[in-house]
Amino acid sequence: MDNQIFEYLLEKRVGFGKHQLRQFFIISFIDFLDGAEFLFLSILTPTLKQEWNLSIVELSIFGGSFNLGLMIGSTICGLLADRIGRKNILIIGTVLQSFFLQHLQTIQFK
Numbered sequence: 001m002d003n004q005i006f007e008y009l010l011e012k013r014v015g016f017g018k019h020q021l022r023q024f025f026i027i028s029f030i031d032f033l034d035g036a037e038f039l040f041l042s043i044l045t046p047t048l049k050q051e052w053n054l055s056i057v058e059l060s061i062f063g064g065s066f067n068l069g070l071m072i073g074s075t076i077c078g079l080l081a082d083r084i085g086r087k088n089i090l091i092i093g094t095v096l097q098s099f100f101l102q103h104l105q106t107i108q109f110k
Contacts, residue, residue, distance in 0.1 A: 030090070041066055 010016075041063065048054055048062070081089040 037070075 045059055049059055077089050077093065
């Protein structure tokens with residue numbers, strides 16, 4: 001019975017229009033980019049092992065620190081989103097990511 005009430009409210013009262021479709025594609029694109037990070041990590045790991053002569057332990061630390069950073073960053077951004085709004089956090093995150101990606105090429109590893 002509760003499911004029928006929910007469907008009624010969703011279809012008749014709220015609706016699904018252009019705005020919801022636009023939001024769906026924006027969130028899907030952000031989720032796609034988040035998933036691409038894991039794909040790049042799996043592609044990058046064998047290259048790092050060969051180029052930098054890393055051991056399995058060092059690669060495990062690299063992967064673990066990547067996931068730990070995601071966990072800490074998601075927690076902090078979630079708390080900030082509750083305070084200042086999700087839209088603001090998405091804008092700030094996009095600007096920071098764009099800035100750091102453009103300046104990533106200036107980093108030199110020795």
